[in-house]
Amino acid sequence: MVQKTFGAPLKSREDPQMLQGESPYTADIKLPGMLHMAILRSEYAHAKIKHIDTSEALKMPGVVRVITGDDLTGKIMPLPCIWIPGGVESHFPPHPFGLPGAGDVLAKDRVRFIGDSVAAVVAETRYQAYDALAGIHIDYEPLPVVVDPEDALKEGAPLLHDAVPHNLNADWTCGDKAAADKAIAEAEVVVNLSMYNQRTINNPLEPRSAIGNYDPVTEDYTLWATTQSPHNHRFLLSVLVLGIPFNKLRVIAPTIGGSFGTKGYIYPDMALVLFLSKELERPVKWVDTRNGLMRSTVQGRDHKQHATIAGTKDGKITGLRCTSYANLGAYPSTIGPGVATALMGRSLSGPYTIENAFCEVFAVFTNIVPLGAQRGSGRAEATFLMERLVDLYAAEIGMDPAEVRRKNMVPPDQFPYDNHLGWTYDSGNYGAALERALEMVDYAHINERKAEASRRGKRLGVGIASFVAICGVGPSTRMSKEGMLGGTWESANIRVHPSGEVGITLGSKSTGQSHVTTFAQIAAEELGVDMDNIRVYHSDTQKAPYGQGTYGSRSYSVGGPAMYMAAQKIKEKIRKAAAHMFEAAEEDVVYEGGKVFVKDTPQKVKTFQEMAMALWYGWNLPAGMEPTLDETSFFDPADFNYPFGTHIAVIEIDNQTGQVDLVRYVAVNDAGPLGNPLVVNGQVEGSITHGAGQALIERAVYDEQGILLTDSFTSYAIPRSTDLPEYELDYTVTPSPHNALGVKGAGEIATVPPAAAIGNAVCDALADLGIKHIDMPFTAEKIWRVMRDAEQKKNAASNGHHV
Amino acid sequence: MQLLIFMREGTSFMKISLTVNGTQNTANVEPRILLVDFIRDTLNLTGTKLGCDTGQCGTCVIQVNGKPVKSCSMLAVQVDGCDVKTIEGVSQHGQLNTLQQSLWEKHGLQCGFCTPGMIMTLLDFLQHNEDPSEDEIRSCLEGHLCRCTGYHSVVRAVRDAVVKARQTQSADLLVGSAD
The missing domain is CATH 3.30.365.10 (Aldehyde oxidase/xanthine dehydrogenase, molybdopterin binding domain)
Known part of the structure; x- marks a missing residue:
């Protein structure tokens, strides 16, 4: 009898690698011929860019390329925003494909916060790239600054975006105003509170990082990045930012050193390393600093x-x-x-x-x-x-x-x-x-x-x-009503090997939540297979079924059921194949505890491993049944x-x-x-x-x-x-x-x-x-x-x- | 300490010799290169992490001559002639030591990014504190930031390691666990 695994306080299987410093985070990856990128960030919260002089930087040791916003014109699209609240109009300039925009990859003409990306340097070493930032000279004309949202709405406040009156991106409501007003007007007791829930910085211990690699022979791009949504970011970056076929971009999310929400966003650097890798035909790596994170990763x-x-x-x-x-x-x-x-x-x-x-x-x-x-x-x-x-x-x-x-x-x-x-x-x-x-x-x-x-x-x-x-x-239809531009289902695949071992693949991506352990527990429980015989794959868009990634506490409560559903498909297929082999009625065949058998005929029994082999050979399957045990489920909750x-x-x-x-x-x-x-x-x-x-x-x-x-x-x-x-x-x-x-x-x-x-x-x-x-x-x-x-x-x- | 300085393409290099995880190394490094970058980029020992650049987070802690140091706050040339130990030198043949084993069992890590640095500090701490109190363990960890665990499971793990080390009468926590 296989011990109960779902609900067991099992140790995390990903830990031994981490405990020995052997788990690969993005910043740990080195590719042959790799160049290093540094980003020049705005020193003004609001200013016009009158002129950028990159000539000194270009002459500095090791520098191979310096780019500014103008170099990207016509070659790369602005970043998209995929969640403007439902029912309201975004007053922000749209992305060329019609969905809401989220700003240029490198600022053109104007910077709008300290940390805004202005230019990028690529050099032979990281030190040289950072050195060369000092060789870029920008003539800024400072503009009035506004930092408080109530001030920003006032008449005469500095405007950040010409197309956005009063700096108002969205005026969104929920509930029943008339009912609330009436209840408050008629109430015995009324209490008011004005308060400020202060801005905070997530600060995962691992700063963000990205590596782009373009292969000039196959014309394929690969991105290694600190992303908690590799599939989703593949779509956004390929089709909507770089303007390249979805087929041409592979995204790999290595081990992630914490995220807490911040790594679910697409950032200028992700697009830049891909763009520059193609331009230079060499891999380009960018690793943020803590100071850079504080000034540019979402808060x-x-x-x-x-x-x-x-x-x-x-x-x-x-x-x-x-x-x-x-x-x-x-x-x-x-x-x-x-x-x-x-x-x-x-x-x-x-x-x-x-x-x-x-x-x-x-x-x-x-x-x-x-x-x-x-x-x-x-x-x-x-x-x-x-x-x-x-x-x-x-x-x-x-x-x-x-x-x-x-x-x-x-x-x-x-x-x-x-x-x-x-x-x-x-x-x-x-x-x-x-x-x-x-x-x-x-x-x-x-x-x-x-x-x-x-x-x-x-x-x-x-x-x-x-x-x-x-x-x-979440439920995709419901989320679409909330204004989310994208599906929010999750997926899991179970592939049973001829040996009776199992490979499971997740659509989601862990940022430190022990997915490799907890998802295997679901498969082990359902299939009656020992945990040691289950290997977990994830985080590579070339190998994993489509999934949306981890955010909103969704991996286990949306992806977990997908794993459960895939296991039911596997069991059902085993049951049907076994009924055929046993020459028994399907309804009499039971799958339980890693074995399939005929009710009341205990000698007619086969193990999970025997069935794995039988379906691998495919010699004796019911008419119309496809060989092998390889099932994927997509779960979109109600x-x-x-x-x-x-x-x-x-x-x-x-x-x-x-x-x-x-x-x-x-x-x-x-x-x-x-x-x-x-x-x-x-x-x-x-x-x-x-x-x-x-x-x-x-x-x-x-x-x-x-x-x-x-x-x-x-x-x-x-x-x-x-x-x-x-x-x-x-x-x-x-x-x-x-x-x-x-x-x-x-x-x-x-x-x-x-x-x-x-x-x-x-x-x-x-x-x-x-x-x-x-x-x-x-x-x-x-x-x-x-x-x-x-x-x-x-x-x-x-x-x-x-x- | 004798340093050989020479020039290449306008950059000064210094020759340093050191022992890293028991192996003798010689390298030519720019004087300005931080120890953490030397370890990660030149020696390819990427288990040591870089989390904050300002000596606050502790993810880059290694041991130099048996003492934990923040490798982001030292230059590579400063370890000329030194004995350096990184996380890669802690366990042998993939076998976790007692502390690592306890961290695993008590879920003392999640994303794992702060873990190597913590281990390098704790190993030194446990060499000098056979029976630390909870307060002493917490004080020891104060130089290490962790955003995942809230530290409590790490503290539990250290206490567990102390008990186990005593049970096995192994004063040296670097000895691989038999488990």
Whole structure:
């Protein structure tokens, strides 16, 4: 009997190679005759390019080519944007093929953010290429800069794109404005909140990288790149950017050193290495620096929000309204405008039954780095706002925040549930996750802990964040209505070798989520084959079935079911072939545990390996059956899946310094059945850390001239090993009805609530000072100032002075 | 330290000799070449990673004369005459050592990009700390950034490795695991 593999906490099979430094990342690849490219980035946030002089660079040692935007005219198309939110018009200049554009590969005439690609140098070595950047002289005429999205919409604001009035890329709405307005107007209690969900930088440890190789004999291009969507990027880069046949481009995504959303975009460098490789007939490699990454790889979050929650005095939420200004940066990134609108707006009402809800998002261009996805994108921004509103409302009516949540959560018998903003929640037991988290944190005795902390000179705060996170992007038809230009199904192939070993190939691409392990577990479980006999292939468009890649927690919840479906095809074919060989009726033949046999005739049995060989030879097959076992499935789910949960943060603030320490973190998540709990725990721990980072220390800071002040790890903080305590984790299990495995997305869900939980905890700790809200990140300096100002106000008031 | 300096196409080169993972090497390098680039590009030992260029992330840590160093913050010429060890020199014949084995079992890595640098630091740390506390392990890892794991599984792995090393009475964690 083969041991159960689906659901087993198996070690990741990709690890031994990584542990020995043998896993090939893009930057590790060397090709014979390879040249190196460096990109010159704009030093101005907004300027006209009056003249570019490359003559000095061309004379520098090792330099073989320098190109600027003019060199690409007529030879390479602008980048496309494939997700402008549904129902709205993009005012950005279109791509020549009619779909929305996303800007030129190299800026022509004008630069729009510090980091905009202006020129590229190719040299014999990487050092020489970077040296030569200093030999390119650009005469810029600086233009007025705008970095705040609300400022950018104002009359007279500097315009980034001549074709885009008011810098407005999209004015998008969801929900029912009239209903929300009415509910708020008639409500017993109304609470307003204006806040800023700050811009963050994903910062995977591996900077992006790309290698282009053109073969002048076959006229084939190959791209090795840090891409989490190799097939999709093959299409976009070949047909839509380079203007070459799809057939002529092969994309290979080597091992990826983390992505968290950033490597799902096409960037100028990917097109440049391919273009230059053809021009020079040599391979061209580009490896980014950390500083380059900070200034050019898409960044996350960045919403200025103005919201209102309405309800009764006894705790029933009756209305919700939000206006959000999403800062898109200088250009629409590949899918940025969709992320900034639909993923945020439709997620706003969270796990609650709010019948009158409305959200409007203005997606606005400014002179900073383009916006994209950051782990939990859209959903984290929505959850932070909603969960802060729930706490403010609870405080207003004098009710325990847990009780308000309890009163408003979608009951378990109400699924599927229409959230009135456009999502239909598939399944859930939101209350159960809430109660489990409250029990784990011992919520009933939290006041005793506050008193104890107070004696130590600390303010203890507790914050709850309940959430629902749309995952498993997604149903293609539904996504097309959201404005996505492309299918969002996923695929898997199973090929059974004559030896009885199995090769499985994924359409998706891991960026560190142990796909090689977790997908093999599904195949092993279904086929009854030992894991050691399964080899996993992926990430090469020449070898893998079409797939869309990893994003939106989709690989396992869309690609996983595809693997399951391919296994069913294999089993069914084995069963039919065996029925023929056994001369038995098909309905009497059973496949189970790696064997096929005739019911009630146990001597008529064949192993998986015997059947693999039989189908390989093809000597004795039923009429019309094709030889071999080689099956592919494409899965396009009926709808998204909606994992959920409740997280609770306990923080302590030092009264003297304002330092916020996370002292406990309880997380109850529900992602349906867990295919590999060890791997899911890893995803959850990393996600919480990522979310806590935003709450406590992370912020991309731009000055008013659009200069990014946090452009290296010396100035942009991400959590370190000493910053956070061990988390207390648990799961509830509510299967999704939308796929055969019942699984839901798990890769990013735990990034969604931590900032909200920590934000609520910080505000709880400071509630007696009259503090209602503080924007992230909760740095010691900020909290110290807030406490000092509040104390001064309080003292002045008690002394009878007006403040 | 005697350095031979000569010119080629207007560039100065210096001749350095060093031991890398037990093998003697001699190379002519530009004085400005960073150690990490020398290791990755000249020696083709790409297990050492380059993550931040500013000495913050720890992905480039190797050992020079038995001490962990950030190879992005040293010049190649500075290791003339030194004994250099990289991740490629840690396990022998593909057999994981105790620390690597524990990292595997405790899911102490995901994308793997920060892992080689962490291992090079931890191996030195464990040589000098037979029974480190959790706080000591966390302090040791503070110079290494990881965006995937949240560090907790790494800490668990180090504690596991300590216990296993004690059980097998193997003070040297570099000895391959029998598992």
